[in-house]
Amino acid sequence: MYPDWFNYGAGVTNYLAVPDLPLDSAMTEFDFPGGVVFNGKLDAVYPIKNHTDQRLVNGVTENVSHAWYEGNKTLHPWKGETDPHYTGFKDDGKYSWVKSPRFEGQPMQVGPLSQVLIGYAQGHKLIHKWAGEAINRVSAISQKQVTPAMLQSTLGRIAARAIRAAMLPDLANKHWDLLVKNIASGGVRIYVKPQFGENELHGVGFHEAPRGTLSHWVVIKDGQIANYQAVVPTTWNAGPRDESGAHGPYEASLLGNPVADPERPLEVLRTVHSFDPCLACAIHTFDPDGKEIIHVS
């Protein structure tokens, strides 16, 4: 237990999570909560009740000012462009293959921490059960009273992953039983044949994956895919600065983090690992020196 790591790594304290584990095929009720929190204000959470929430659907954009794609535009995924253009590492220019997703122009942290905080703020029973259990245990071990707000840190991010993992077995049996009941009552259809008219169609799917909010956006014209953009959890977290210079979550969490030995920056690893990166999905971002994003103290 490293209780001082509650003091580091808060980074971007805007949180995004989408509801998941639907209880009905109309997707109106879910066992995992969703919502948005800005600036760590847990008392002002905006709940996201389902996947058709218009604020959610309309609020997502991706900017490529600092990513190796043509231009510097900020585009909604339905108008998204992905034209790779590698120009080498330029600290103030483009330095990543990852785009910069933003929600209503703000960088957002996604992942178990986001979901735990958003659920906690909404009084979600199962989150209160397990977050409470985690907080009690950590407080006992560290001899220090831990609060939910302290979860906004590198250590909190790791604890939240465990909290979410603890919630799932409670829900697994329930969802298994629901599936069995559904099949027993005749719900055996697993394929819906796609039928597209001639109009242009826009579709989006959301999922609260183990690493955070995942969204796939498609534009269909004449029955064919005209555009497909995936904004995946690690893109939200690993993304570089946007056009206004606002840092992405990894970057923000590293700023001001003490590093004992710059030749062996374990603290950088620990901070980035706390986000559980999936770079296979987000496209690898590598900063060879790290010096411009770390302030050694």
Added chain:
Amino acid sequence: MLDQSNFPMPTSFRNGVDRRTFFKVVAQATAAIGLTSSLAAKIVAAVEKGARPSVIWLHFQECTGCTESLLRTSQPGLAEVLFDLISLDYHETLMAAAGHQAEQALESAIQKNAGKYILVVEGALPTKENGIYMQIAQKTGLDIVKHVASSAAAVVAIGSCASWGGVPSAEPNPTGVSGVT
């Protein structure tokens, strides 16, 4: 990783096992890391002498699924593969080192085992624009594989991506991937 020259008899075999079972276990282990069973005899010989073959594993444009499969191997289990049967000297997902220390581990494994290590490649190799679409420590995949393969005893392409391009090679193959061969 452990110094191979001083490595004792594999712990799992310390209580005695017949040669046939031993051979079977090694054959299964070699399959788990993507080698053909004909190499099992060579590994048996090496293990009996107390030297575990050095394996260097490179990741290119991949989903890490082949490594995930390796992690779930049973009969033999992963612990037995890693501690008793091979010396996994470089593997970005599994190794504790990062940054300069990882690069040093790679170079020293290459030098110490020149001509004798098995190179396993997971993932497709981008070739467009001289391979800039996948760089590790600012070296392109093309440069890395040429360097590491040059003194390997054998190069194994594990999985579809390394073998022939796999998913990254799907039309329009934007990064120009081909299999590592």
